[in-house]
Amino acid sequence: MKKIKQIILTSIILWTMLLINTWANNAWAQKSNVPNFFQSYTNPKLAPDFTLHDLEGNLVNIRDYRGKVVLLNFWATWCPHCRQEAPLLEKLYNRTKDITILRINAKESKETILKFLEKNPSKITVLLDEKNKVGNLFGVWVHPTSFLIDSEGKIRYRAMGVIDWDSPQVGTVIEKLLEEAKK
Amino acid sequence: MNARSYWILTIIIVSLFSASCATNLEQRKELSSIFPLKKVNLELIIEQQRGLEIEWEDAKDVRDFYRGGVQHKAKAEEKFRTNVYSEAWKFYQSSNEFFSMVLNYLDQDAAEYFLFEGHQILFFPNLLTADNYLKMGKILKSKGCHWSARRQWRQALSYIKQSLKSEPTEWGLLLEQEITALLKSE
Numbered sequence: 001m002k003k004i005k006q007i008i009l010t011s012i013i014l015w016t017m018l019l020i021n022t023w024a025n026n027a028w029a030q031k032s033n034v035p036n037f038f039q040s041y042t043n044p045k046l047a048p049d050f051t052l053h054d055l056e057g058n059l060v061n062i063r064d065y066r067g068k069v070v071l072l073n074f075w076a077t078w079c080p081h082c083r084q085e086a087p088l089l090e091k092l093y094n095r096t097k098d099i100t101i102l103r104i105n106a107k108e109s110k111e112t113i114l115k116f117l118e119k120n121p122s123k124i125t126v127l128l129d130e131k132n133k134v135g136n137l138f139g140v141w142v143h144p145t146s147f148l149i150d151s152e153g154k155i156r157y158r159a160m161g162v163i164d165w166d167s168p169q170v171g172t173v174i175e176k177l178l179e180e181a182k183k
Numbered sequence: 184m185n186a187r188s189y190w191i192l193t194i195i196i197v198s199l200f201s202a203s204c205a206t207n208l209e210q211r212k213e214l215s216s217i218f219p220l221k222k223v224n225l226e227l228i229i230e231q232q233r234g235l236e237i238e239w240e241d242a243k244d245v246r247d248f249y250r251g252g253v254q255h256k257a258k259a260e261e262k263f264r265t266n267v268y269s270e271a272w273k274f275y276q277s278s279n280e281f282f283s284m285v286l287n288y289l290d291q292d293a294a295e296y297f298l299f300e301g302h303q304i305l306f307f308p309n310l311l312t313a314d315n316y317l318k319m320g321k322i323l324k325s326k327g328c329h330w331s332a333r334r335q336w337r338q339a340l341s342y343i344k345q346s347l348k349s350e351p352t353e354w355g356l357l358l359e360q361e362i363t364a365l366l367k368s369e
Contacts (some may be wrong), residue, residue: 042240078300128357132302139233141246141298155235 019182026140035169037159042077044154047072047147048137052127055110060102060127063153069177070149071101071165076108077116085162086120088115093124098178104172106143148173149180186233187230194367200342218294218352225354227316228305229257242281245288246298249308252281254310259318268322275322282308291349308345310355313339317362333369 047070051061061071073089075082104127110154113126120174129135138147148157156177162171237251259274285308296306320335339362347355 039241039243042238045236048234076300106299135302136231139232139235139237139247139250141244143299 005009011012013110020106035173037161038148038170038173039159040157041155044150044156046153046178047149047155048134050134050137052104052129052134055113055126055128060125062149065100066153067181068153069099069151069174069181071099071174072138072147072149073101073103074106074129074138074140074143074145075103076106077094077112078108081162082144083120085144085165086122088165090122090164092170092174096174099156101125102127105132106135106140107132126179148177150177216351217356218350218354220353220357223294223305223307223352223354224310225256225260228253228307228311229260231304232257239277239281240283245285248281248284249306252278252285252308252311255281256315259315263318263322268325271321275319278310279315282312286312290345291345292352294350295351307346307350307352309342309349310358312354313342313346313355313358313362315339316342317358317365320365329369331339334364336366340366 047062049061049063051059054060061165062072071089071092073085075085077083089101089103092099101124103122103124103145108128109130110128113128117126127134132140138145142160144160144162146154146159146163148159157173232250232253236254237247239251242248242251255274256276259271259278262268262271262274267361289306289308292307292309293301294305298304314333316339320332320339323329323332323335340359343355343359347359348353
């Protein structure tokens with residue numbers, strides 16, 4: 001009987017600790033307004049300059065997007081997490097046209113990407129980084145990695161791994177950048 | 184010379200020759216596994232890590248710290264070349280702080296460090312730390328602090344040994360030679 005009481009008491013304590021921890025984490029996230037999967041920068045720096053071809057053969061320069069909020073997403077067709085993230089990016093793309101989304105493919109040929117997009121159609125612009133030059137410039141070492149660039153061309157956030165781009169938390173961060181761009 | 188002594192002598196000579204051939208082959212094999220200077224050098228390493236700058240507070244992973252270390256080293260090299268030694272010293276020190284963080288987790292140098300599918304980088308935290316200590320020693324020597332310079336070079340040697348043990352490179356061997364000569368001359 002004593003043992004049962006002890007087990008019940010221990011589990012109550014553990015559950016209480018767990019609840020307090022969850023509450024504290026949520027409170028911190030709400031207070032900071034930045035989801036913890038976003039890494040913000042101490043001194044935001046200008047995004048490295050680059051020019052890449054898109055799938056239609058057009059040259060795209062990152063500087064052409066000054067004045068706009070840009071989401072750069074580094075991905076590859078072989079990367080399962082990138083495939084998982086793709087529909088979430090598509091949702092964001094369909095929800096708002098205020099943010100420019102550019103998906104930079106790492107080290108794959110145009111043919112491979114086109115074949116992939118036949119099965120997984122997307123309206124988002126895909127840029128070809130066949131030698132991973134741009135990936136190197138941004139210090140990308142894992143896929144997917146995304147960067148949120150403000151209207152001044154400065155990198156404000158980095159996110160590694162799958163992000164739910166349609167979530168309210170992410171929405172708040174993007175809204176904040178969009179508001180800054182209007183000022 | 185009788186027939187018996189003749190055969191014994193022949194066997195000894197043949198065995199000596201074959202032993203020497205085997206040694207040569209081994210040496211050649213060792214030499215061929217050393218990465219040449221044109222494949223592993225400072226310029227290439229710096230080129231690979233050029234771009235978005237990493238600050239200490241923003242580094243979240245070993246690979247970020249390595250990038251930060253290389254970028255600070257690049258700044259140090261620029262100052263060192265133009266004889267702005269006080270600035271160079273600061274960057275060499277901060278570069279080594281980044282590398283020491285890397286070495287806490289990954290202490291092996293690699294000429295083909297696998298970053299992700301189909302993409303490799305030159306990963307030499309030991310050798311770069313050693314090169315930083317070598318140049319910090321040179322700065323100290325220029326100020327007349329010979330004893331402190333020797334201390335930096337001895338530290339450099341320990342990192343070079345670790346580097347050569349994990350990935351033999353021509354660059355590492357050249358640095359080792361240079362530091363050994365500096366220590367002897369002082």
